[in-house]
Structure formats: structure tokens, C-alpha cells
Amino acid sequence: MTFRYGAGHVLVFTHLPLMLKSLLSRFVLALAVALGVATLVFLLMHLTPGDPVEAMLGESASGADRAALRTALGLDAPLPAQWWRFVSGLATGDLGRSIGAQQTVATLIAERLPNTVVLALAALAIAITLALPLGLLSALRLGGVWDRATSVFAVLGMSLPSFVLGPLLMMVFAVWLGWLPVSGSERAIGLVLPAVTLGLALAAPLSRMVRAAVAEVLNEEFICAAYARGLSAQQVLWRHALRNAALPVLTIIGMQLGALLGGAVVTEMVFGWAGLGQLTLEAIQRRDYPLVQGCVLVVSLGYVGVNLLTDAVYGLVDPRVARR
Amino acid sequence: MKRARVLLPLGVLLGWLLCALLANVLPLSPNAIDLAQGFAPPEAAHWLGTDELGRSIAARVVSGARVSCGVGVAVMLLSLGIGVGIGVLAALAGGWVDACCSRLIDIFMAFPGILLAIALAGVLGPGLNNVVLALCAVSWVGFARLARAQTLAVKARDHVLAARALGSPPRFVVTRHVLPLIAAPLLVEASFVLAGAVVAEAGLSFLGLGAQPPLASWGSMIRQAMQFLLVAPHMLIGPCLALVSLVLASNLLGDHLRQLRQRTGDRA
Numbered sequence: 363m364t365f366r367y368g369a370g371h372v373l374v375f376t377h378l379p380l381m382l383k384s385l386l387s388r389f390v391l392a393l394a395v396a397l398g399v400a401t402l403v404f405l406l407m408h409l410t411p412g413d414p415v416e417a418m419l420g421e422s423a424s425g426a427d428r429a430a431l432r433t434a435l436g437l438d439a440p441l442p443a444q445w446w447r448f449v450s451g452l453a454t455g456d457l458g459r460s461i462g463a464q465q466t467v468a469t470l471i472a473e474r475l476p477n478t479v480v481l482a483l484a485a486l487a488i489a490i491t492l493a494l495p496l497g498l499l500s501a502l503r504l505g506g507v508w509d510r511a512t513s514v515f516a517v518l519g520m521s522l523p524s525f526v527l528g529p530l531l532m533m534v535f536a537v538w539l540g541w542l543p544v545s546g547s548e549r550a551i552g553l554v555l556p557a558v559t560l561g562l563a564l565a566a567p568l569s570r571m572v573r574a575a576v577a578e579v580l581n582e583e584f585i586c587a588a589y590a591r592g593l594s595a596q597q598v599l600w601r602h603a604l605r606n607a608a609l610p611v612l613t614i615i616g617m618q619l620g621a622l623l624g625g626a627v628v629t630e631m632v633f634g635w636a637g638l639g640q641l642t643l644e645a646i647q648r649r650d651y652p653l654v655q656g657c658v659l660v661v662s663l664g665y666v667g668v669n670l671l672t673d674a675v676y677g678l679v680d681p682r683v684a685r686r
Numbered sequence: 687m688k689r690a691r692v693l694l695p696l697g698v699l700l701g702w703l704l705c706a707l708l709a710n711v712l713p714l715s716p717n718a719i720d721l722a723q724g725f726a727p728p729e730a731a732h733w734l735g736t737d738e739l740g741r742s743i744a745a746r747v748v749s750g751a752r753v754s755c756g757v758g759v760a761v762m763l764l765s766l767g768i769g770v771g772i773g774v775l776a777a778l779a780g781g782w783v784d785a786c787c788s789r790l791i792d793i794f795m796a797f798p799g800i801l802l803a804i805a806l807a808g809v810l811g812p813g814l815n816n817v818v819l820a821l822c823a824v825s826w827v828g829f830a831r832l833a834r835a836q837t838l839a840v841k842a843r844d845h846v847l848a849a850r851a852l853g854s855p856p857r858f859v860v861t862r863h864v865l866p867l868i869a870a871p872l873l874v875e876a877s878f879v880l881a882g883a884v885v886a887e888a889g890l891s892f893l894g895l896g897a898q899p900p901l902a903s904w905g906s907m908i909r910q911a912m913q914f915l916l917v918a919p920h921m922l923i924g925p926c927l928a929l930v931s932l933v934l935a936s937n938l939l940g941d942h943l944r945q946l947r948q949r950t951g952d953r954a
Contacts, residue, residue, distance in 0.1 A: 523888065529922055530922070624800045665798055
């Protein structure tokens with residue numbers, strides 16, 4: 363490691379082997395969690411009361427039809443065998459076949475996933491542009507005007523679910539002002555309202571956490587030391603405070619991205635955005651169990667993946683992490 | 687001023703709880719259909735107007751409090767019980783019990799909660815009992831993680847060690863020496879879970895997975911209002927205001943409790 367002040371901080375990758383090792387162990391752990399998640403989804407779908415075959419065919423179906431569907435779905439095999447088929451299928455990307463639509467679950471999900479990812483990324487961008495400055499300004503002067511404004515914004519944002527904020531925004535900007543389309547995912551402009559709705563919901567907790575993270579770093583001794591060396595407030599802020607606050611902020615963003623994928627379900631419904639959330643709901647309404655299972659699994663695994671990615675970036679930003 | 691910041695949210699919360707308790711006693715008729723009065727804007731007879739079937743929105747909002755508060759409180763209490771049970775057990779037992787519980791918590795934490803609740807409620811079928819079940823399956827994890835961490839910290843304290851050394855039975859140690867010490871952070875978490883459960887119930891009902899018609903729920907009322915957004919935008923006001931006021935009150939109270947705890951924590 364080298365430290366240089368004045369010409370900027372130079373990142374030296376002496377910690378690379380250590381980092382790879384810690385990353386590998388994290389990867390193995392994430393894999394174990396992913397297997398647990400898959401098992402849990404499987405169990406939820408198979409152990410919940412109610413017979414999926416009966417739900418799909420209705421009570422009037424004949425015994426032969428039921429038996430045929432049962433065999434087609436593989437429901438006649440013992441539970442451990444079904445579990446093994448499900449998990450080994452997963453490893454090859456096979457999520458089974460949808461019941462209503464005559465397609466594989468993977469195809470259906472692949473069609474809708476890009477829409478959800480676009481929505482989530484747009485919302486994340488909005489949330490970060492709002493939350494970073496707000497959190498920073500309030501941390502710089504705790505109890506000040508910005509701090510109070512941010513705290514009001516955060517509490518309000520966390521108390522306004524997307525199915526309240528969404529319709530309200532829709533009423534103002536689509537119905538009254540007519541600036542934006544009410545719903546739909548065909549045109550890019552249709553992205554604005556759902557992204558803002560989701561982004562605001564995310565910005566609220568994010569601004570609060572950025573504030574806490576920066577405030578904590580500003581209390582550290584090395585900040586005091588930096589001032590003592592005669593650095594200006596600007597230099598201390600950019601070079602010391604923000605760099606160190608980046609770590610917790612990054613984790614929070616990673617964690618929120620997972621929550622975002624889940625929150626997108628409701629937002630997509632409000633705005634008729636043809637993403638994974640809407641697909642999940644359609645699958646639930648059609649009682650298409652393999653599709654429900656696939657949707658929940660893909661989002662959950664995405665969540666696990668994002669957390670792993672956060673950890674990886676973490677190690678890059680801060681060499682100390684790998685050494686722990 | 688400082689008092690108002692506690693009393694106002696507390697008042698709102700108690701007000702809605704009162705509405706929930708009295709909704710069936712008050713002379714309201716949330717399901718009385720009067721087609722001639724359909725889509726009536728807010729006026730003296732109907733404060734918040736009427737919906738497409740001419741039902742009073744105000745009456746439906748008050749009786750919707752029953753669903754929201756009922757589900758919220760039920761989820762909070764049930765998941766508190768389950769979560770604290772598992773968390774305290776894991777921390778006190780240690781060893782493989784702790785390892786198993788911790789992995790279980792990790793796996794549940796790896797799910798985006800609302801999605802799991804939606805899938806569960808969808809698979810279990812519509813209805814409020816299933817909503818409570820689905821939300822408990824999601825909410826217990828937070829309590830369990832918190833209870834485990836807090837118990838681990840408290841477990842090492844002298845008075846717990848002394849109690850165990852004196853041969854107090856584990857049940858006595860838990861109820862007399864551990865639970866009172868970890869109650870405060872759990873209370874903070876509980877207020878946020880209450881807010882979260884109220885939002886989630888409304889969300890599930892909004893998606894058509896919760897309360898079924900004609901039962902009034904704020905979530906299903908918002909769903910209805912969205913269908914008539916162009917004809918009768920006033921339908922949106924009542925249920926939205928009700929939901930936001932309850933959730934806001936619960937969140938503010940939680941914030942206040944947390945600050946209070948941090949302050950007393952600093953002094954200790």
C-alpha cells in the first residue's frame with residue numbers, strides 16, 4: 363500500500379490474492395444460500411395446503427384428467443425425487459414448463475426480465491441522485507434545515523406505498539396535466555412515472571442511511587487528523603469522508619436493489635408495466651404454479667447475486683475488507 | 687412541541703384502533719348499495735363521496751380500519767412471538783441449534799419479503815387468514831435476527847451468568863433476566879413491522895390477493911378507485927389518506943422510540 367496526499371490516492375492491488383480468497387468463500391456461501399432459497403421456494407409450492415391440480419382443472423375434472431396432469435407435472439413422484447429434479451434442472455437453466463402458456467418458464471421470464479431490469483435501474487438512478495446529496499447535506503450539519511427536510515422526506519417516502527404514490531402521480535401528471543401516458547411499457551416515456559414512483563420509495567430510506575453513514579465517518583479520528591494536517595473542509599470531505607462512507611452506502615444500495623426487485627411487482631401492476639412482477643401476478647391468477655415458482659426464484663436469486671456483487675465491489679473499494 | 691411529536695402519531699394510531707374496534711358497533715353501512723347515488727362527489731351526507739355502487743366511502747374507510755389494524759396487529763404479535771422464540775433459543779442454545787437457526791434466518795433474509803408474501807398469498811388463495819399467514823412468514827425474520835443478536839449480548843452479562851450459576855431454570859432466566867433487557871429494541875422493530883404489515887396487507891388487497899369483496903379494505907378500495915380514475919378521482923382520497931396516516935403515525939412513533947432508546951443508551 364502506498365499513501366500519497368496531494369496528488370490523489372493511488373490504489374495498489376497488493377491485496378488481490380487475499381481478496382480473491384475472501385471472494386471465493388463468499389461465493390460458496392452465496393451458492394449455499396441460493397440452494398436454500400431454491401429449496402424453500404420448492405417447499406412453499408409443494409407443502410402449502412390445496413392441490414394445484416384441482417386448482418388448475420376445477421372440481422369437475424375427471425379422475426383420468428387429474429392423473430394425466432399429475433404425471434405431466436411430475437407430481438406423482440415422491441417429494442425428494444421431485445426436489446432433485448427441480449434443483450438439477452435449475453443447474454442447467456431449466457425451470458420447467460408453464461401450464462397455461464405452452465412455453466418453458468425460462469422463455470416467459472426471459473421475455474419480461476429486461477423490462478423489470480430497466481425499471482429497477484431507472485428507479486435506482488433516480489433514488490441515488492436524490493438520496494446522495496440529501497443525505498450528505500444533512501450529515502454535514504446535523505439538525506440543520508437540510509437535515510430536517512431530509513428527515514421529513516424520508517418518513518413521508520417510507521409511508522407512501524407505491525400503490526398510493528403511483529395513482530396520485532398518475533392523476534396529476536397523466537390525467538390532469540396530460541404530460542405523460544397513464545400506463546404501458548411500449549414507449550420509453552411510459553417509464554417515467556413507474557421509475558419515479560419506485561425511485562422515490564427507494565430514495566427515502568437511502569437518504570436516511572447515507573446521512574447516518576456520512577455522519578458516522580465524520581466522527582472518526584482520521585477526519586480530525588486530516589483537519590489537523592491543515593486540509594481544507596472540501597479536501598477532507600471528498601478525499602476522506604466520502605471515500606470511507608462509500609462502503610456502507612454501497613452495501614445499502616446493494617441491499618435496496620434486491621428490495622427494489624420485489625417492490626417492482628406492485629409498481630408494475632399499478633402502471634401496467636409488462637415486467638416480471640406483472641408476470642408473477644398473471645401466473646398466480648392463472649394458477650400456473652411452475653411459472654410462479656420460476657418468477658419467485660429468479661428474483662430471489664437475483665437478490666442473492668446482487669448481494670454477492672456488492673461484496674465483490676466492496677473488496678475493490680476498500681482493501682481492509684479483504685483482510686478481515 | 688416535543689410532546690406533540692409523540693402525542694399526535696399516538697393519537698392517530700389509537701384513533702384508527704378505536705375505529706377498528708367500533709366499526710361493527712357504529713351505525714355505518716359500508717356495504718349499502720344505492721346505485722342512484724353512484725360516483726357522488728364529497729358532500730355533507732357523504733364526506734368522502736360514494737363509489738361506483740353508491741356506497742359511502744367514509745363508512746368503508748372506517749370499516750376498512752378493521753381489516754388494516756386487525757391484520758397489522760395480528761401479524762405483529764404472531765411474528766414477534768415466533769421470531770423472539772427462535773432468536774432467543776438460537777442465542778441461548780448455541781452450537782448446532784444456533785447454526786441451523788442462523789442459516790434459516792439467512793435464507794429468509796435472502797428473499798425480497800413482499801414478493802414471497804405475494805407468492806404465498808397467491809398459492810394459499812385469497813382471504814385475510816392467508817394474508818396474515820403469508821406476512822408472518824416474512825416478518826418473523828427481523829425479530830429473530832434482532833432477538834438473537836440482543837440475547838447474545840445480554841447472555842454474557844454478569845447478572846445472567848449469576849442467575850445461571852445459581853441454578854435458575856432456563857425459562858426463569860429468559861423471562862426474568864433476558865426478555866426485559868431486549869424488550870426495548872424489539873418494541874422499536876414492532877412499530878415498524880406494524881407499519882410494514884399494514885402496507886403489505888393493503889398491497890396484497892390492491893393486487894386482489896387479500897380482502898375479497900364486498901369486505902372493505904383500503905387496498906382494494908384504492909384498486910377500485912384506480913379503475914375509475916378518470917370518472918371519479920375523489921374515490922382515491924379517502925383510502926389513500928387513511929392508509930398514509932396510519933403508516934406515517936406508526937413510523938413516526940417507531941422513530942421516536944428509537945431515538946429515545948439511543949439517548950438513554952448513550953447515558954447508560
